[in-house]
Amino acid sequence: MAITQIRLHEWQIKAWQSKKRFIMFCAGVQSGKTTFGSVWIINEGEVRGPGDYLIIAPTYKILQQSTMQKFQEIAPRGWGIFNKAESTFRTRDGRTFFLRSADKPESIEGITANAIWADEASLMKPDIWVMMQGRVSRTRGRILMTFTPISLNWVHHEIEADKARRKGALLRGEDPEVSSDIEFIRFRSVDSPYFPKEEFERARQTMPMHTFQLRYEGIFGKAEGLIYSDFEDYMIVEPKAIPREWRIAGGMDFGQFNPFVALKGAIDPKTDCLYIYDEYYQARKTYDEHKERLSHDVTYYADPSGAQDIEELRARDFDIQAANNDVSTGINAVTERIKTGRLKIFKNCMNVIDELALYQWERNRTTGEWKDKPLKQNDHCMDALRYMAMGIDGGMGLADRIEWL
Numbered sequence: 396m397a398i399t400q401i402r403l404h405e406w407q408i409k410a411w412q413s414k415k416r417f418i419m420f421c422a423g424v425q426s427g428k429t430t431f432g433s434v435w436i437i438n439e440g441e442v443r444g445p446g447d448y449l450i451i452a453p454t455y456k457i458l459q460q461s462t463m464q465k466f467q468e469i470a471p472r473g474w475g476i477f478n479k480a481e482s483t484f485r486t487r488d489g490r491t492f493f494l495r496s497a498d499k500p501e502s503i504e505g506i507t508a509n510a511i512w513a514d515e516a517s518l519m520k521p522d523i524w525v526m527m528q529g530r531v532s533r534t535r536g537r538i539l540m541t542f543t544p545i546s547l548n549w550v551h552h553e554i555e556a557d558k559a560r561r562k563g564a565l566l567r568g569e570d571p572e573v574s575s576d577i578e579f580i581r582f583r584s585v586d587s588p589y590f591p592k593e594e595f596e597r598a599r600q601t602m603p604m605h606t607f608q609l610r611y612e613g614i615f616g617k618a619e620g621l622i623y624s625d626f627e628d629y630m631i632v633e634p635k636a637i638p639r640e641w642r643i644a645g646g647m648d649f650g651q652f653n654p655f656v657a658l659k660g661a662i663d664p665k666t667d668c669l670y671i672y673d674e675y676y677q678a679r680k681t682y683d684e685h686k687e688r689l690s691h692d693v694t695y696y697a698d699p700s701g702a703q704d705i706e707e708l709r710a711r712d713f714d715i716q717a718a719n720n721d722v723s724t725g726i727n728a729v730t731e732r733i734k735t736g737r738l739k740i741f742k743n744c745m746n747v748i749d750e751l752a753l754y755q756w757e758r759n760r761t762t763g764e765w766k767d768k769p770l771k772q773n774d775h776c777m778d779a780l781r782y783m784a785m786g787i788d789g790g791m792g793l794a795d796r797i798e799w800l
Contacts (some may be wrong), residue, residue, distance in 0.1 A: 419553075
């Protein structure tokens with residue numbers, strides 16, 4: 396079987412020729428990412444032979460409307476049969492392509508994959524990157540991630556970490572290629588021969604520059620309308636032992652189908668700096684399952700609207716306090732810590748870091764203006780952080796805190 400109807404452009408060929416295990420294919424909109432992903436995963440199926448393969452999209456809607464359609468369009472006619480109920484594509488000679496959405500990560504567990512293609516990976520949560528590596532660990536399979544950047548989120552941090560590994564190898568006199576499993580390829584929408592140059596120029600002239608760079612040039616940058624726009628990468632720190640004399644506090648946001656989040660933080664008594672050092676982020680679990688990751692010696696400040704949830708956890712001997720849920724005051728408390736350098740995040744708290752890069756104000760769809768109200772997306776860790784900050788500070792401003800200290 397051969398795919399003969401697709402002519403790859405220069406940047407697609409570069410990714411096609413890569414021998415790396417993990418390919419991060421970053422480009423502007425409408426540049427051929429999904430087409431290339433379909434061709435790549437079909438070719439991996441041919442190279443690796445019979446077995447299981449994973450195709451993942453960030454949501455079921457994107458999976459149906461884009462990823463799945465393009466894959467079926469490119470798959471050779473008569474090569475296999477698509478089962479809509481199972482969301483699988485099975486070839487006649489023993490290959491099974493599982494098509495899954497990242498918003499239901501449990502649907503990925505249990506699959507041992509020969510290769511994975513993650514379409515629009517930047518829209519997925521950071522946990523999916525860990526899960527994907529686990530799915531190909533036994534087969535030593537490859538992973539392709541195709542995406543347009545949306546912010547300085549986990550994808551950006553993984554690429555920067557890989558650059559640091561390469562730099563460290565060079566300084567040690569080693570081959571940087573040996574130290575890295577990642578191939579990062581970035582190009583603009585207009586670098587695709589099929590994208591209209593006039594449209595590229597129109598977008599350049601009419602859009603805010605940072606939006607244009609994200610959407611059309613594939614350049615990582617901060618998202619528009621960020622609530623915590625002052626948060627910077629230097630505030631992400633390496634994990635370290637927490638001194639016993641430091642005060643420990645927790646923040647909690649309830650969820651069943653949405654993630655249940657429990658954060659733990661420690662306050663340096665000398666600087667009043669809050670270090671977020673542990674996160675638990677899990678959906679579709681019972682409280683008896685959650686309790687294995689919670690601490691009995693920590694006071695958790697939680698969403699006061701979840702009275703039943705609070706009682707469920709108190710019945711299991713956890714110290715849960717109803718937090719101040721004034722959104723504006725809570726955001727101000729976190730912002731004040733960020734602006735004064737009194738908030739640090741351990742780099743293992745991947746979901747907290749990711750949401751800090753994505754937590755935005757809601758936008759008026761008619762006028763385009765930003766509302767004084769957070770968008771109800773990417774906010775589970777942010778709500779838990781807000782509850783913790785309010786619980787620690789007691790709703791006081793910085794001047795009051797200094798006087799009290």
